[in-house]
Amino acid sequence: MSAPTAALPSFETAPGPRLAGVGQASNTVQEQWMRAHREAIAPVSRQPVWQRFAELGATWREERGFSSSLTDLVLSPSYQRVISLGKPVVPYILAELTRRPDHWFWALSAITGADPVPAEAAGDVRAMSQAWIRWGDEEGLVD
Secondary structure, three states, rough: OOOOOOOOOHHHHHOOOOOOOOHHHHHHHHHHHHHHHHOOOOOOOOOOHHHHHHHHHHHHHHHOOOOOHHHHHHHOHHHHHHHHOOOOHHHHHHHHHHHOOOOOOOHHHHHHHHHHHHHHHHOOOHHHHHHHHHHHHHOOOOO
């Protein structure tokens, strides 16, 4: 039996007409909130974390294409879903960085609260990956 869900006011789930006097920044915040809301109410998966991460990672790579925008990379629905997997996904992200360095640093930092990347490595995906892998090894999260 599924849990009952309360109906949300229409302004929370559907964009309405633009209001006079409301700036673009407010509209952007509203759009991002509605997107996050849609992602939050998505069904919970019963898949193992490693399998869910593998699927979300593949989807994220497809969604982003060759985008160079960090904002586009980290606000992707699939990337946000990886973050929502929480601490259990961290070893799988670290293993992925070992195999294929990529922009998982924001997710790792959001989940763990850590930032082991030295300033001189900023922007160097391989060096940033190595810093996170070292951190994971020190934390006992890397096999």
